[in-house]
Amino acid sequence: MPHAAEPLTVRRLPEAQGKSSHLGAEARLPTGMQHIDLFALSEDDKQALREGLFENGVVVIRNQQGLDPNVMPQIGKFFDSTAWDIHSGGVKMVTDAKNILSVNRGARIPRAQQVSVIGKGRFRDHEGIEELDLKHVSHTEFHETPLSAEEISQGFTRPYRWHMDAPLYERLPGFVTTLHAIQVPKQPDQKIKFSNGEIVDIPAGATAFYSGARAYELLSDDEKEFAQNTKVRYAPRAYEWMLDCKATDDALTIAKVGKEKRLDALPEWSWDKVHMFPMVWKNAQTGNPHLQVLGACVYELHTTDPATGQVTIMNDLQKVRDTVHKLLKRVYAPENIYFHRWQEGDLVIFHNRGVLHSITGELSASSKDDDSEKRLLWQCTMASGTAPVPYRHE
Numbered sequence: 001m002p003h004a005a006e007p008l009t010v011r012r013l014p015e016a017q018g019k020s021s022h023l024g025a026e027a028r029l030p031t032g033m034q035h036i037d038l039f040a041l042s043e044d045d046k047q048a049l050r051e052g053l054f055e056n057g058v059v060v061i062r063n064q065q066g067l068d069p070n071v072m073p074q075i076g077k078f079f080d081s082t083a084w085d086i087h088s089g090g091v092k093m094v095t096d097a098k099n100i101l102s103v104n105r106g107a108r109i110p111r112a113q114q115v116s117v118i119g120k121g122r123f124r125d126h127e128g129i130e131e132l133d134l135k136h137v138s139h140t141e142f143h144e145t146p147l148s149a150e151e152i153s154q155g156f157t158r159p160y161r162w163h164m165d166a167p168l169y170e171r172l173p174g175f176v177t178t179l180h181a182i183q184v185p186k187q188p189d190q191k192i193k194f195s196n197g198e199i200v201d202i203p204a205g206a207t208a209f210y211s212g213a214r215a216y217e218l219l220s221d222d223e224k225e226f227a228q229n230t231k232v233r234y235a236p237r238a239y240e241w242m243l244d245c246k247a248t249d250d251a252l253t254i255a256k257v258g259k260e261k262r263l264d265a266l267p268e269w270s271w272d273k274v275h276m277f278p279m280v281w282k283n284a285q286t287g288n289p290h291l292q293v294l295g296a297c298v299y300e301l302h303t304t305d306p307a308t309g310q311v312t313i314m315n316d317l318q319k320v321r322d323t324v325h326k327l328l329k330r331v332y333a334p335e336n337i338y339f340h341r342w343q344e345g346d347l348v349i350f351h352n353r354g355v356l357h358s359i360t361g362e363l364s365a366s367s368k369d370d371d372s373e374k375r376l377l378w379q380c381t382m383a384s385g386t387a388p389v390p391y392r393h394e
């Protein structure tokens with residue numbers, strides 16, 4: 001007897017259970033559907049997927065080998081009807097060598113221009129792209145006090161930089177980012193040492209996530225009040241501005257002031273295009289507060305006194321970074337981080353307006369055709385037509 005048709009279900013991943021990360025679930029497609037097909041999902045299926053994503057932050061659909069890349073922008077539009085039909089990084093992201101987003105030498109898929117190819121190693125004739133030589137960024141290039149060669153040889157790594165996929169200039173950040181793993185490294189696990197001394201094994205090349213909701217939960221009542229009343233102004237052309245800066249060991253912000261580019265040395269910009277976002281964003285589905293701050297790119301904090309409406313501007317950059325770091329650093333603990341263990345065929349959808357993520361892993365051997373570090377992913381994050389909505393506790 002054939003099995004009864006099962007609808008789309010979303011369940012917390014076993015490795016995410018018992019942790020306080022609030023992140024990580026698997027969506028199982030309805031019976032008979034091999035690749036996710038939004039046009040064939042029932043209204044109930046779509047609702048389950050929507051709720052599953054906004055509640056779990058990171059949702060994986062397994063075994064999507066052979067997926068049409070054009071499905072990825074469709075998913076972006078499903079979660080955000082105001083999404084523009086372009087990658088939030090714009091066209092220049094992969095062509096301008098000075099743009100930090102292009103340092104991994106990514107490319108766009110010819111038949112799906114909203115989808116980037118990222119990873120590590122040399123690939124030929126992938127999706128009509130003749131030659132790809134992808135670079136996996138290492139924390140050693142970006143941290144003020146990176147791990148020693150000895151620690152790296154023992155298998156230690158760090159997150160590179162915690163961020164949302166947000167240009168912070170002109171184009172608004174997408175609601176979701178999708179990542180599809182074509183090839184994943186065949187390497188032993190690596191490990192991260194946290195500031196409390198705890199050592200955690202993580203998959204080589206794992207993507208790390210923390211929930212902005214968890215980060216908010218960890219604030220004191222006074223900090224919650226401050227965060228709700230504060231807007232973050234990001235630096236003009238923030239990624240170019242901080243290109244020579246070095247990060248704190250936890251990758252949450254920049255360690256020292258002094259290496260920022262002068263504002264008049266940046267590519268053409270104007271203040272009206274520079275983003276200023278609330279510190280605390282309201283989850284579009286659950287209404288919950290998420291502390292969403294891209295610490296490496298902060299420039300000023302604008303805090304409104306709710307009683308008088310008076311705005312205080314903090315523009316001492318070291319103080320701005322210290323303030324943000326104090327709010328963010330509690331979330332950087334093993335129980336709050338979800339490390340995605342990539343399997344080939346995975347399609348990961350994450351809530352870009354509710355989680356922060358980072359590359360991890362030291363994959364730096366020279367590129368060879370049989371390189372066991374090889375990693376190939378598709379990535380799609382589309383500019384939104386909607387600004388982030390501030391959370392305000394009534």
Ligand SMILES: [Fe+2]
Pocket residue numbers: 163164165357
């Ligand atoms: Fe990203």
